[in-house]
Amino acid sequence: MSDELVQILDGNTFVVSDSRGDISASLTDPTGLFSYDTRFLSKWILTVDGQHLNTLSVDDLNYFETRFFLVPGTGTVYVDSKLSVIRQRAVGEGFEEQLTILNHDEQPVDLHVRIDVASDFADLFEVKDALAKKGSYTTRMDNGSLVLAYDRETYARWTTISSSAPVELDADGLSFDVHLEPHGEWTTDLQVAAGGLGTGAERRGRTSKARDLEQWVAEAPRLECDWEPLQRIYHQSLVDLAALRFSPPIARGRSLPAAGLPWFMTMFGRDSIFTSLQALPFVPELAWTTLRALGEWQGSRRDDFRDEDPGRILHELRYGELTAFEERPHSAYYGAADATPLFVILLDEYERWSGDRNLVRDLEYEARAALRWIDEYADLQGNGYIWYQRRNEETGLENQCWKDSWDSISYRDGRLPGFPRATCELQGYAYDAKLRGARLAREFWKDVAFAEELEQQAADLKRRFNRDFWVADGQYYALALDADGAQVDALSSNNGHLLWSGIVDKSKAKAVARHLLGPRLFSGWGVRTLAEGEARYNPIGYHVGTVWPFDTSFIAWGLRKYGFKQEAAQLASGILEAAELFGGRLPEAFGGYERSVTKYPVQYPTACSPQAWSTGAPLLLLSTMLGLEPVGEHLVVDPALPAGIGHLELLDIPGRWGRIDAFARGRMRVR
């Protein structure tokens, strides 16, 4: 297989192939046609007269459409073919592929064209963890189509493959006998449809998708800037957000962002909320749908398998076989300790931008239940903090914060604390959620007593937090408290989220900011997840040293909130310059190496891309540089640009004010 993978996607349906357009997947590699967490095609190999094809070029036409230019292979570098083969593929209800063969010769030619097909119907989790299947496979011809099917008890999924041109079908593929006149052309339209999950979700056709993308970009604010790469990064962000949108059956035809390709093309509480926050000034509809969908799926029961509690916001929702048979808990799984307070934060922030009081009223029950969850279900130690400890010991998540890998929470010396754990940013989110909940209670639910109670709790939480989490000899906040109430004392990027939440005492903010921009945390591109010098620090460790663009974008927002404008601008410029070097699209994470050493950001080996909250990072950095802040019915603009950007304009920012423009001029020379 060729090295370069080509992917096209539309929401939670995507196709990953090699650069010839072929799919030849082993169980463990994420190539194939995937829809709703299931692989519907694991083999799709085109040959002409028994020969594989060579790639001349691949055109990415759109996020959902690509075109492969091929010639029959000779195995040599020198290509002198009398034939051209063009595969044009678009994601649909599965995918459609137009296969065209051109004869450039003066002579007619007869060809045997063959496509070998197969499907393993693997659950994405099986691909990720290399698990074996329990059901049975069948193949049948049905009305001129080839149907590959998988059944396990009542569970049934199938792939239907059909061709517009006459075709000979057998269990392993499609054969065409093609006669081409001199300079003749042959073409067929192939349809590959994923079947079995009657979700009622509507799939749009190719033209309507292209129109929709145009409209999506056109409706977003327009960016003018003298630093040209920013235009490209901005455009890429909008297009990738469009690509990652999907309309789960519950979203009433509206869309919310899936988390990222290839493993996370589904609804995640945390990712959807962070992405919606980042995108609020640009595409506010994502927030609306996210709040609606997460509200409707809000936990209502005590369910240990799903780590579900009343009021808890979901972590992850999946549709595949392992979920269906309850071999995995994702129906939905609730093991996140941050999504619930973040839900309240997003609801408040969304109202401040949009003025949509109806949604705040519609979600009163859910928001109250979320606030109640913080006190009644998350405080596992009974001391007024959010703690987490999974009840599903087998398939639940150990770390229920955004740094959810096994080794992400450590002491300076590298030891891992026991459970439960109370990471610091969770307390910040709880604080912010209580204050924002108080505003909603006072203004919209007309419940002054509840508002006062929440404000009282928030003040108390802030006081205790600044006492219990502050590492006095390091002048920063501990990563967590352990079950004994002792500090898990490593220095981490989580400090930046604390600024964003507002829980940081004014007197401590300067020390925190100094760390975030200091040599141990700031790499020159962004803020490392774990500080250099900590025992577990590793510049390519998933949550223990890499830089996550989304993380840095929220840290920049936090710095702005405490008045550190230039520092925020410096982070913005680091991440945006990295984005430029990544070709306009930021990966999920990249190496924490010192910028002056590598000169180039080093991509984390298996990082997902595009990834929703990385896609959202440039957007949040833009609004941070412009200092956008809704105040009452107005949008306040208070810009601070980094060196290198002379002027920046964001035109037609949507919100409760209608549309408004923001202008900024840098203090530095214009390039």
Added chain:
Amino acid sequence: MAVSNFDGVTDPTTAFFDGLRQGGRQPALARKSGVVRIDLDDNGRSERWFVAIDDGTVEVSKRNQAADSTFRLDKQLFGRIATGEANAVTAVLRGEASLEGDWNLVIVFQRLFPSPS
């Protein structure tokens, strides 16, 4: 009023709907509205329930009416869902139950099912 089968054991489906009838207002369904139809297959005999939700009030009936969503499954399975033994979402994913119309309403309706025992 619970109906007992010949073993003298209360039919969990009927018990569930009776509980809804008598339970009064459901705060968890505030500002939600729509009619859920539940089609049950009881060994070849079909049984049909309608639950009309209107801003937290629920009205249970067997009288035919227009529904926003239809949940179709075996009565035994519904009984297990109604007592918290089985899960409605995974039943749909497995193809043991089917869902037509407005998914949102049924997802919200799930709030009325008890925690797993």
